[in-house]
Amino acid sequence: MSKRRKLGRGVAVVGAGMSQFGMFKDRNSKDLFVEAYREMMGSVDKGVDPNDIDALYLGNFTNDFFMHQSHWGPIISDLIGISPRPATRTEGACASSALAFREGVFAVASGFYDVVLVGGVEEMSKRSTSEVAEGLALATVPYEGTVGFTFPGVFGALATAYFAKYGATREHLMNITIKSHNNAPLNPKAQFKQTIKDLIRAKIASAEKKGQPAPQWKDEKDFLRDPKANPPVAWPMHLYDCCPISDGAACMLLVAEEIATNFTDIPLHVVGIGQGSGKGLHAAADLTSFEATKMAAQEAYGMSGLTPGDIQFAEVHDCFSMAELLHIEDLGFFKPGEGYKAVEEGQTLLDGPKPINTSGGLKCKGHPVGATGIAQLYEVWRQLRQEAGPRQVPIKDLRIGAAHNLGGTGGTCTLTILERR
Amino acid sequence: MAERPFSDISYERYLGEEKLMGSRCKKCGALYVPPRPLCVKCYNGDMEWAEMKGRGKLAAFTCIAVGPAFMIEEGYDRNNPYCVGVVELDEGPRVDARIEEVDAKNPETIRVGMPLTVKYLHRGEGEGAHTYVAFTPR
Numbered sequence: 001m002s003k004r005r006k007l008g009r010g011v012a013v014v015g016a017g018m019s020q021f022g023m024f025k026d027r028n029s030k031d032l033f034v035e036a037y038r039e040m041m042g043s044v045d046k047g048v049d050p051n052d053i054d055a056l057y058l059g060n061f062t063n064d065f066f067m068h069q070s071h072w073g074p075i076i077s078d079l080i081g082i083s084p085r086p087a088t089r090t091e092g093a094c095a096s097s098a099l100a101f102r103e104g105v106f107a108v109a110s111g112f113y114d115v116v117l118v119g120g121v122e123e124m125s126k127r128s129t130s131e132v133a134e135g136l137a138l139a140t141v142p143y144e145g146t147v148g149f150t151f152p153g154v155f156g157a158l159a160t161a162y163f164a165k166y167g168a169t170r171e172h173l174m175n176i177t178i179k180s181h182n183n184a185p186l187n188p189k190a191q192f193k194q195t196i197k198d199l200i201r202a203k204i205a206s207a208e209k210k211g212q213p214a215p216q217w218k219d220e221k222d223f224l225r226d227p228k229a230n231p232p233v234a235w236p237m238h239l240y241d242c243c244p245i246s247d248g249a250a251c252m253l254l255v256a257e258e259i260a261t262n263f264t265d266i267p268l269h270v271v272g273i274g275q276g277s278g279k280g281l282h283a284a285a286d287l288t289s290f291e292a293t294k295m296a297a298q299e300a301y302g303m304s305g306l307t308p309g310d311i312q313f314a315e316v317h318d319c320f321s322m323a324e325l326l327h328i329e330d331l332g333f334f335k336p337g338e339g340y341k342a343v344e345e346g347q348t349l350l351d352g353p354k355p356i357n358t359s360g361g362l363k364c365k366g367h368p369v370g371a372t373g374i375a376q377l378y379e380v381w382r383q384l385r386q387e388a389g390p391r392q393v394p395i396k397d398l399r400i401g402a403a404h405n406l407g408g409t410g411g412t413c414t415l416t417i418l419e420r421r
Numbered sequence: 422m423a424e425r426p427f428s429d430i431s432y433e434r435y436l437g438e439e440k441l442m443g444s445r446c447k448k449c450g451a452l453y454v455p456p457r458p459l460c461v462k463c464y465n466g467d468m469e470w471a472e473m474k475g476r477g478k479l480a481a482f483t484c485i486a487v488g489p490a491f492m493i494e495e496g497y498d499r500n501n502p503y504c505v506g507v508v509e510l511d512e513g514p515r516v517d518a519r520i521e522e523v524d525a526k527n528p529e530t531i532r533v534g535m536p537l538t539v540k541y542l543h544r545g546e547g548e549g550a551h552t553y554v555a556f557t558p559r
Binding site: 133157231 | 480482484489
């Protein structure tokens with residue numbers, strides 16, 4: 001029986017902001033963070049004085065490697081004018097800002113601080129695709145990278161193990177891609193705002209304009225099956241199974257629950273927070289599951305007293321289509337080997353019983369790695385406050401949402417559960 | 422000769438000598454490939470070397486079209502993908518390895534569970550010499 005975790009005192013989210021995600025040749029990390037910060041400050045219903053922010057926790061993964069600049073904590077605290085108050089950078093690969101959120105929660109829960117800014121930022125698009133792949137592969141387990149595994153390769157390998165064990169196929173993963181592309185056009189901040197049907201129409205129109213024979217795709221899956229339209233990256237992961245290279249930032253304001261109503265009448269309470277660490281592929285007990293996600297889920301569910309069934313919607317770390325499938329099983333939303341069937345039945349659609357990645361996910365919203373953890377929570381914030389516009393989850397009495405973030409090849413995983421009371 | 426440390430460097434040097442070596446816990450018998458310096462099952466710190474027979478089966482694989490620089494240098498690209506995988510050894514542990522002599526352009530022909538045998542790929546010379554552990558169908 002594991003120990004039931006609890007915070008020293010309650011912590012609430014009272015503000016959130018996220019920059020546009022995309023590839024920006026003329027904007028840097030500071031520009032993107034400021035965009036997210038301005039929105040966050042504006043989102044605090046009763047306002048907040050920057051002088052009241054006690055500390056900053058900031059997630060960042062690859063700026064050292066891509067931008068030849070590390071030590072982003074004080075750069076950002078100076079940018080927004082809160083220095084010399086403390087600024088701490090957290091790094092957990094693609095889960096870097098979920099760790100910033102978690103450290104911020106602990107800092108407030110301990111009673112040491114009352115108001116903490118947590119955020120994440122990443123600037124990736126100024127490097128070539130091969131440089132980005134090399135940089136991200138810094139977070140694989142040593143034995144994986146040295147034999148030639150890439151990140152898509154690791155998830156491709158997990159897919160072959162899953163397919164062999166449960167009988168799923170690429171066709172099932174396509175359902176996840178199509179769903180992400182259907183949700184993203186409803187999110188104005190998403191990097192890709194086209195459905196697969198939009199892409200098909202655009203490609204046919206482009207061919208016709210050039211006087212070339214127009215490709216004939218019967219439907220979305222027919223398009224995704226076509227290796228010319230959707231070339232392999234790391235079998236069975238194809239181009240449309242993979243998230244893009246992105247720039248972006250996100251941040252949130254955390255305060256002690258006891259003062260939350262000074263900032264807003266609808267604070268979101270941090271009811272569950274969990275983290276786990278994992279092993280490389282070769283040492284994993286099961287090639288169809290992430291041990292670190294299960295640990296994170298156990299902590300977060302244990303702390304909150306909630307069950308997977310209580311989570312009304314979630315953002316999960318879909319860096320690859322296969323990843324989403326593994327997570328929805330590891331988080332207990334569906335039984336092992338049943339996730340692909342649930343997806344096929346439409347259970348994870350925006351208007352399904354368990355909406356997953358309503359933002360468009362990492363696949364379409366974009367994945368500026370160090371910003372992703374808090375950007376996922378930003379989506380939970382928008383949904384729980386009924387501010388998600390056309391992608392608002394239509395479930396009545398929406399109160400509980402969660403975000404799952406994964407770093408490396410499952411080396412760092414988190415689950416964070418927010419509640420509107 | 423002093424026993425080699427149970428380390429990644431020793432693992433790679435053994436591969437250079439065409440030996441696939443792991444470490445075994447002297448107390449509980451748990452076996453690790455690559456070798457671990459500490460037993461993570463019983464937390465004992467007393468290990469011994471164990472040589473693997475080099476036979477196993479494919480547990481998971483991928484055929485990579487967009488690889489890192491060192492694979493591109495070997496001539497792999499979109500038109501010539503390479504296969505890497507996780508191999509479950511007959512002795513139990515799993516290892517990450519290159520999978521050779523399979524048709525990486527037609528991954529449907531490669532199947533999880535296929536029996537494999539070890540092969541060593543020596544690349545580079547002098548300071549840059551490196552041996553990859555690989556497996557081929559048997």
